[in-house]
Amino acid sequence: MxxxxxxxxxxxxxxxxxxxxxxxxxxxxxxxxxxxxxxxxxxxxxxxxxxxxxxxxxxxxxxxxxxxxxxxxxxxxxxxxxxxxxxxxxxxxxxxxxxxxxxxxxxxxxxxxxxxxxxxxxxSEAGTVDEELRTALAITDALRAEHRRLKHELAETNGGVLALYVQLEERDEQLRQAHGCMLKELEDALRPAPLKVEGLELGVHYEPADPHAPTGGDLYDWFLLPDGTLHITVVDALGHGVRSTRTALDVTHAVRTLALEGYPLQSILRRAHELLMPLDPGLMATVLLARIDPTTGEMQLANGSHPPALLLQSDGSARYLQVPGRGVGFPLPGSERTLRARLDPGDLFILYTDGLTESRRDPVEGEERLVEAARKHTGKPLADIPAAIAADMHTVVLHPDDTLALAIRIPQPRSGAHQ
Structure with a gap:
């Protein structure tokens, strides 16, 4: 119809x-x-x-x-x-x-x-319309109830996830602390023990390129020879991480053995090369050797491709102690000669690796800034000077690298001391 x-x-x-x-x-x-x-x-x-x-x-x-x-x-x-x-x-x-x-x-x-x-x-339209409205309201109420239920379940789920996240964060922090303690213990085991030398102040600062991997190729060693002379070795092995650490340890151990056996300072790098290359043909490391007589301040330096040491004198004048030579694993290895210098009371003697001066990729500019930083902090306690210098040098880091800085000083006599 x-x-x-x-x-x-x-x-x-x-x-x-x-x-x-x-x-x-x-x-x-x-x-x-x-x-x-x-x-x-x-x-x-x-x-x-x-x-x-x-x-x-x-x-x-x-x-x-x-x-x-x-x-x-x-x-x-x-x-x-x-x-x-x-x-x-x-x-x-x-x-x-x-x-x-x-x-x-x-x-x-x-x-x-x-x-x-x-x-x-x-x-019967009124009843029919009423029925349709009731149905629509029932559907709306059901949707609202389902929405409330889902919100409640979501809140419970979020609460559980948040609690789990907090637990995971706490566990992660515990693991980070345990990992940091283990690495710190490993780092301490690799570094030489603190050394006290009568007549000298010694300070050192080490800063890894990656704070989560504090072992690297920058290493130092210091010890007293039988005649009382302080021997210092600074090594920068090629690469980063555990492999470069092993290389640096091999070099420092070889140098220590040769030095204690009485080898002349100039011959040690060449002889270390001869001993180590058959064991690790890929080894490459720059090395700086220094010896200081604590009683006289007389110094000797030998160098194998390493950045030169800085001598900042008490009057503010500064000079880099350049010694030609090539490192262990380099062609024609060894120091071409030794350089003699003198450390007077109040002078500041700084040895370092290239991570200190080449953080901005310009070693010449880095050496100029190092002189300024050394002058700025020379009045501090000697133990604080290496870290203070490193902080100034690393205000801008374009080329992150392991960094090592050592400082040595003969303290000046205290003014007003009784005769």
């Missing part, structure tokens, strides 16, 4: 009543009412009528039944809009007719029998 409608309220009432008679659920019913009225609104608003036909279709095998609702706008100048409707119509080419095919509950028959009567559409 067809019905013709000139107003949206009448059309809505008819659709609602028909859908209710066919047993459509309230949610589907309300979507169908909105979809048909939205599609017809443009036509009815300008005074053109629309027609609505409803019926039942069944599959050939009787497996399912559908309610069909067909809206036609005979006077429409173009196809009816079908995009964005709450209940999409059946697919079809654009036209002035839209059809909805809605599955019906199994074995459903229209309540009251017969076909829908659009003239009686308003009979």
């Amino acid at each position: 067809n019905g013709t409608f000139y107003s949206l309220p009448a059309l809505r009432s008819a659709v609602r009543a028909t859908a209710r008679r066919y047993g459509l659920p309230p949610e589907v019913r309300s979507r169908l009412v909105l979809s048909i009225s939205d599609a017809a609104e443009a036509e009815v608003t300008v005074g053109r009528p629309v027609t609505l036909a409803a019926g039942i279709e069944t599959n050939l095998d009787g497996s399912a039944s559908f309610m069909t609702a067909t809206l036609t706008a005979p006077g429409a100048p173009g196809p009816l809009a079908r995009i964005g409707l709450p209940l999409p119509p059946a697919p079809a080419a654009p036209s002035t007719t839209l059809t909805w095919r809605i599955p019906l509950p199994a074995a459903h028959e229209p309540r009251g029998g017969g076909r829908p009567d659009f003239g009686a559409a308003r009979h």
